[in-house]
Amino acid sequence: MAVADPGPSDSAQCEHCAVRSRALCAAATVEGLRDLRRWSRVRQVTVDEVILADHAEAEFVGTVVAGALRQVKTMPDGREQVVGLIFPGEFFGRPFRETSDFSYEAAVDSEICVTERRAFEALLRRHPEVEHQLLLHTMNELAAARERSLLLGSLDTLERVATYLLVMAARREQMLSRIGQDPHFEVAASLISRKDLASYLGTTIETISRHVHHLSRSGIIRIIDSGHFEVLDHGRLLAVSGVTRDDLKLFEAAEVGPPLDAGQIRQQRTD
Amino acid sequence: MAVADPGPSDSAQCEHCAVRSRALCAAATVEGLRDLRRWSRVRQVTVDEVILADHAEAEFVGTVVAGALRQVKTMPDGREQVVGLIFPGEFFGRPFRETSDFSYEAAVDSEICVTERRAFEALLRRHPEVEHQLLLHTMNELAAARERSLLLGSLDTLERVATYLLVMAARREQMLSRIGQDPHFEVAASLISRKDLASYLGTTIETISRHVHHLSRSGIIRIIDSGHFEVLDHGRLLAVSGVTRDDLKLFEAAEVGPPLDAGQIRQQRTD
């Protein structure tokens, strides 16, 4: 073997980073990025691993490179609520606060890029363009979180399932178009376990199973496997969800790419 | 009459402002404040008045001085969800976005201080300390919004009512202590209409009525009138709510005062 195994933790190699173009660091200047990577490490985490514990000291902040994290709140009697999901390119953690307000856990095996919190805070001061980008990201997250109030407060469980499928299908569409692939089928990939999904939607795995199969029997979706669904009739799925096309967009808004000017847009092949 | 009626809109008189010490502008430097007030106007709004309409151009951002705003999402079939409440001292609106993602309406007759949005955005660039404060505020709002996912996703309706009472009681406590008054009784003031409260908690006015009277019959609270409740047994109310004391704090975290150093803290009389 010519190259040593990088192991579970390695200093950031930004030039090969899969989310370089759309994560927070994309907004950094050349000096800002050099600064940022000095304090950053890439870490592999395994499913269910606790990355930051609720109420514990929040030692770092980070960005998801691959996989997914769940943001969890646990009640005294043991009830758990997934209050947020964090997908590749998205920022997580709590700058300017000593302890974490939530528990961050790996929803699946994931790769994350973490930065020591105090160093990150100092860096925000030195590089206001990064702080500005973080503000934009946080405001988008806030709008998405508010939209979730609509989902949990006003939608019935069938509508929630339909909405989630639409959001994940759109996310996949977007992801494929980014790498220049043409999605011949509209597919929603759940990406997380049924248990997490149930908690995220404020319902149970049984109810989700029932609704998914109801949508399948209605010919609106096709069940590929328990985590993948082809959207056969987008219009009817949207009608079932009860929400508008515009409101759907708010759910996905968590990801903030910096405004790309024409020169930055990479040539993409469509074949 | 020696003084003309200021009318419904008047330029900001920051020195007499009731929320001067805890709103976003408290973080501004002397020059920043002078800059800010040039673009700001105080407006009186009457209950149910729409301040910013969903999808419409967001012409301004603002801060609530007195009263309360509701942040509303309306579905195609007419269902309405109050996704947020905005109380005195809190910021509202959406900088760096052309259109509003929600409808902002006066929950009660209110006084707001509004700033032309584009001017506000330019001002954030000129005064990074204000942008930093906005970031802190937004992150707090985000944590509160996530906590609301717990409320809507995991709590039953009785727990939601109990939680709301605890939050409003704490808020009142805090408000009274700020003006140096000693609250002899722990009182929760709803401040908003039952209809708005029902929507905010993701339930109905009937269900709220039943739970409030149940809590009253149990001797946990005393109903003063339909909008005011004395908390007789804080411990039991907390137990009923199902959430921890720490989690309660997250709900109120929307308000960000700048860090006060010892010299700034006003002498308070406790009689």
Added chain:
DNA sequence: CGATGGTTTGAATGCTGTCAAAATGTGTGG
């Protein structure tokens, strides 16, 4: 091939929404 974990399906309970009516409160005009 049995074991294990996750998913699906079924039946029953119960919480909460809906509808309706009574009660209470509020404001106006006589």
Added chain:
DNA sequence: CCACACATTTTGACAGCATTCAAACCATCG
């Protein structure tokens, strides 16, 4: 101050959706 209209709140009865509990089904893996 009373009478009336109107809005809000409360109370009651009922229905329905979703959770719970339980069993069957299925896939993966040692």
